[in-house]
Amino acid sequence: MKKYLRIDHLISRMINGILVQIFTAMITYIVLLMIQYLLSCRMGIPDIIRLARHG
Numbered sequence: 001m002k003k004y005l006r007i008d009h010l011i012s013r014m015i016n017g018i019l020v021q022i023f024t025a026m027i028t029y030i031v032l033l034m035i036q037y038l039l040s041c042r043m044g045i046p047d048i049i050r051l052a053r054h055g
Contacts (some may be wrong), residue, residue: 029045032045032048032049033045035046035048
């Protein structure tokens with residue numbers, strides 16, 4: 001998840017900011033897994049992210 005969603009650095013040093021960043025990444029990853037499951041596609045998470053970014 002860290003590799004796919006680019007959580008290699010923290011945006012905030014405060015606990016609330018860190019928690020927001022972590023939970024946002026987790027929600028995003030779960031949504032991507034749901035999209036992958038619902039579309040019954042054989043594409044991996046990186047491919048779905050690439051499609052979402054480039055339209």
